[in-house]
Amino acid sequence: xFLGVDIGSSSSKAALIDKNGGLIGSQxxxxxxxxxxxxxxxxxxxAAAGVKRQEILYSVVTGYGRMIYRDADAQxxxxxxxxxxxxxxxxxxxxxxxxxxxxxxxxxxDGEGRVVNFxxxxxxxxxxxxxxxxxxxxxxxxxxxxxxxxxxxTRPVQISSVCTVFAESEVISQLAAGAAPADVARGAHLSVxxxxxxxxxxxxxxxxxxxxxxxxxxxxxxDAMAIELGVxxxxxxxxxxxxxxxxxxxxxxxxxRRPA
Amino acid sequence: MEEKTIAGAGKPAEDNAEDNITxxxxxxxxxxxxxxxxxxxxxxxxxxxxxxxxIPQEILEAMDLTVVYPExxxxxxxxxxxxxxxxxxxxxxxYSTDICSYARVNLAYAELPHSEAENIPAPDLIFCGSxxxxxxxxxxxxxxxxxxIPMILMDxxxxxxxxxxxxxxxxxxxxxxxxxxxxxxxxxRKMDRERLLEVMRISNENxxxxxxxxxxxxxxxxxxxxxxxxxxxxxxxxxxxxxxGTRLFRLWYDELLAKIGRGEGPWQDQPxxxxxxxxxxxxxxxxxxxxxxLKRCGINVVTSTYPESxxxxxxxxxxxxxxxxxxxxxxxxxxxxxxDRLSNLASDFAVDGAIFHSNRSCKGMDFKxxxxxxxxxxxxxIPSVFFDGDQTDPxxxxxAQYETRVQALLETMENRREQxxxxxREQxxxGAGTK
Numbered sequence: 001x002f003l004g005v006d007i008g009s010s011s012s013k014a015a016l017i018d019k020n021g022g023l024i025g026s027q028x029x030x031x032x033x034x035x036x037x038x039x040x041x042x043x044x045x046x047a048a049a050g051v052k053r054q055e056i057l058y059s060v061v062t063g064y065g066r067m068i069y070r071d072a073d074a075q076x077x078x079x080x081x082x083x084x085x086x087x088x089x090x091x092x093x094x095x096x097x098x099x100x101x102x103x104x105x106x107x108x109x110d111g112e113g114r115v116v117n118f119x120x121x122x123x124x125x126x127x128x129x130x131x132x133x134x135x136x137x138x139x140x141x142x143x144x145x146x147x148x149x150x151x152x153x154t155r156p157v158q159i160s161s162v163c164t165v166f167a168e169s170e171v172i173s174q175l176a177a178g179a180a181p182a183d184v185a186r187g188a189h190l191s192v193x194x195x196x197x198x199x200x201x202x203x204x205x206x207x208x209x210x211x212x213x214x215x216x217x218x219x220x221x222x223d224a225m226a227i228e229l230g231v232x233x234x235x236x237x238x239x240x241x242x243x244x245x246x247x248x249x250x251x252x253x254x255x256x257r258r259p260a
Numbered sequence: 261m262e263e264k265t266i267a268g269a270g271k272p273a274e275d276n277a278e279d280n281i282t283x284x285x286x287x288x289x290x291x292x293x294x295x296x297x298x299x300x301x302x303x304x305x306x307x308x309x310x311x312x313x314x315i316p317q318e319i320l321e322a323m324d325l326t327v328v329y330p331e332x333x334x335x336x337x338x339x340x341x342x343x344x345x346x347x348x349x350x351x352x353x354x355y356s357t358d359i360c361s362y363a364r365v366n367l368a369y370a371e372l373p374h375s376e377a378e379n380i381p382a383p384d385l386i387f388c389g390s391x392x393x394x395x396x397x398x399x400x401x402x403x404x405x406x407x408x409i410p411m412i413l414m415d416x417x418x419x420x421x422x423x424x425x426x427x428x429x430x431x432x433x434x435x436x437x438x439x440x441x442x443x444x445x446x447x448x449r450k451m452d453r454e455r456l457l458e459v460m461r462i463s464n465e466n467x468x469x470x471x472x473x474x475x476x477x478x479x480x481x482x483x484x485x486x487x488x489x490x491x492x493x494x495x496x497x498x499x500x501x502x503x504x505g506t507r508l509f510r511l512w513y514d515e516l517l518a519k520i521g522r523g524e525g526p527w528q529d530q531p532x533x534x535x536x537x538x539x540x541x542x543x544x545x546x547x548x549x550x551x552x553x554l555k556r557c558g559i560n561v562v563t564s565t566y567p568e569s570x571x572x573x574x575x576x577x578x579x580x581x582x583x584x585x586x587x588x589x590x591x592x593x594x595x596x597x598x599x600d601r602l603s604n605l606a607s608d609f610a611v612d613g614a615i616f617h618s619n620r621s622c623k624g625m626d627f628k629x630x631x632x633x634x635x636x637x638x639x640x641x642i643p644s645v646f647f648d649g650d651q652t653d654p655x656x657x658x659x660a661q662y663e664t665r666v667q668a669l670l671e672t673m674e675n676r677r678e679q680x681x682x683x684x685r686e687q688x689x690x691g692a693g694t695k
Contacts, residue, residue: 064660079668103661114675117637118668122618123648123658202630 003056004247007033007065010101012041015244025049026241033065058255060247076250078243079118085246087113089236094206099215101129106203119203126162127195129215135188139181146185150220153186193224210234212242283512294498301326302381310383312396313497321501322456328380332497334362338544338652340377360621361652363399391416393624412439416587424588433583460576463501469509470496471571476516477562478609481525481532483516486561487551490542496570526560533558534673540617543649557670563609591624599635612673614644620656645669
């Protein structure tokens with residue numbers, strides 16, 4: 001069996017595959033690097049799947065926290081891992097939009113599922129999951145409730161600040177001026193979609209397009225993104241584990257290529 | 261006689277230890293002398309000029325003026341992690357955080373003239389060239405106003421055409437001629453034309469050795485890493501018109517050539533696995549971190565658009581040619597030229613990829629980067645990566661983000677290499693099958 005671990009900035013994920021690449025199980029905990037979850041995620045998954053550590057032939061860690069994770073045999077960047085995870089799950093996909101806790105990436109794949117080009121957000125958190133977390137907090141909602149809330153919007157507000165900190169104060173004043181929470185939520189989604197579409201413009205978008213990462217669970221944002229780009233967007237089952245799954249596939253490949 | 265003017269001035273020429281000096285040691289020694297001699301000159305009442313980094317320093321040198329370069333000084337302050345205090349001070353004085361950090365460091369240094377890193381004496385004259393950027397005009401005007409000293413400006417237009425137009429060259433040449441007249445007025449001395457010709461010869465010789473040395477990195481494996489090139493930039497900025505510079509760059513060239521002869525690459529402890537082009541100024545506050553991450557990946561920076569800006573070559577004595585050289589810098593050129601320049605470098609130095617430093621300070625170098633990267637990828641299949649940073653302000657850089665981007669570039673280059681190996685294996689198999 002092969003294990004992939006993805007330690008992000010706001011969540012930890014793990015995926016376990018068998019020798020044929022079939023998914024045995026996966027785990028997501030909404031706590032990221034530096035937390036107990038990051039340290040324990042692999043053990044939790046193995047316990048849930050009833051698998052012993054010694055049954056793992058090889059493991060790969062990815063994500064923002066990969067440098068400080070000690071229990072894996074190798075590390076691979078989240079760009080390559082998301083690429084491979086999606087390529088095996090949705091083989092026709094050529095463009096991946098991955099919005100994580102603190103970064104947003106656009107990954108272009110070739111017909112073999114190899115990364116040919118990628119772009120990432122600038123240093124600031126605009127257009128990332130962190131932006132949505134801040135918006136959810138201002139609206140007094142759970143981040144998981146944003147999609148349903150935004151779906152009720154009739155007149156989305158325009159959020160002009162790209163900076164997360166400024167956008168927060170802008171939204172607070174819009175709410176104070178009487179804007180409906182649903183319109184603010186939709187406005188936040190449109191803002192992220194516009195920001196990420198700018199990155200897509202730099203890397204280019206080739207169909208088919210898929211979205212991964214926790215933010216892909218937000219249906220309203222995926223729709224906003226699709227409208228902004230003018231293409232349909234697929235969301236793989238369990239979009240959050242695509243990085244961990246890709247890491248597990250890398251573990252399998254690295255094990256096969258290991259020196260005798 | 262020559263030995264008296266070069267490094268270790270004042271030491272007897274028979275000092276054999278001098279002959280065995282490495283270029284790295286000589287570099288440090290010369291830069292130390294450059295700064296200490298400037299401070300001594302000031303103490304002796306001689307005229308000190310603050311000048312932009314790619315200025316026709318030939319005319320200053322020929323007038324026997326002491327020149328220091330605020331950008332080089334700011335880079336030294338940044339590399340030695342002493343910039344944040346100056347940056348804070350500049351921002352407190354009302355300079356926006358969006359202004360070039362070299363400007364912020366230097367404008368604050370003018371107020372608080374002491375750094376633990378290095379010190380330059382206050383100026384008596386400003387010589388500013390807009391051929392490197394437009395920010396310098398207002399930056400140096402403010403310095404001239406603060407110190408109540410004269411400023412000479414050499415304006416240089418951007419070229420929208422592929423080649424630099426003759427009217428631009430004439431415009432710059434006339435300004436150089438006017439600058440000579442202004443210098444004569446300020447100093448009360450006439451320009452010695454023979455001396456000017458001599459300095460032009462030295463400057464060209466230095467630029468030639470600089471080019472010859474940096475061109476050796478085209479060898480595979482490269483005999484040095486591009487970060488060495490960044491280190492040798494201080495003397496190409498500060499000593500371009502001095503004979504000491506010739507000795508240094510020749511020595512560096514000889515060392516690199518000897519390394520090639522011995523089959524040595526950039527590192528003793530590991531091979532050069534991948535070769536990349538670096539676009540933009542170094543991220544000085546994180547020079548060591550940015551270097552170590554590349555080295556850990558076996559990635560060597562073998563060429564860059566930035567250091568080659570000092571390869572200023574023209575026929576000594578030809579003011580028109582000199583004006584053309586100063587008006588033809590990479591930052592002044594059109595997008596089409598920039599793409600061709602980068603693709604030529606990529607091909608000459610056989611790079612596997614490119615790293616673009618999106619430098620918050622230097623809009624002039626940055627604004628073309630995304631389109632250049634796109635064309636390099638689409639036309640020449642060169643993968644690239646961007647990272648946010650700054651030449652001196654440490655706040656614009658994230659080490660974790662840099663590392664992820666560099667590793668992702670490495671993985672892309674690995675994939676491509678593996679793919680091309682597979683293709684050539686298949687081709688040779690097919691070739692064998694048809695025989």
